[in-house]
Amino acid sequence: MCFHAQQCVEKYVKALLVLKSTPFPKTHDLGVLTRTLPESWQPDLAPEQVRRLSDYATVTRYPGDYEPVTLAEARAAIAIARKVRKHVRALLSPAKPRRRRT
Secondary structure, eight states: OHHHHHHHHHHHHHHHHHHTTOOOOSOOOHHHHHHHSOGGGSOOOOHHHHHHHHHHHHTTTSSOSSOOOOHHHHHHHHHHHHHHHHHHHHHHSOOOOOOOOO
């Protein structure tokens, strides 16, 4: 779940970068990617959240010598992904035209 939460955030951030025609490096590091965005478009995430999510893309993706991810961590990762998804969708959604009253 944590890997997929990281991928969700990565894809949404990269979508914004593509929209702004901003070149970005080939990386899973969300810190690098979010800092590449214009400041007003950067999601409101703590540095520790960004680092931890980035780790899920590489460190915990494959079996290795690390502590198991807890259910609380998985829920936190999903909450972050949902927060970023909401943030990006708000930036991407076109203004809705107002209905004229007749």
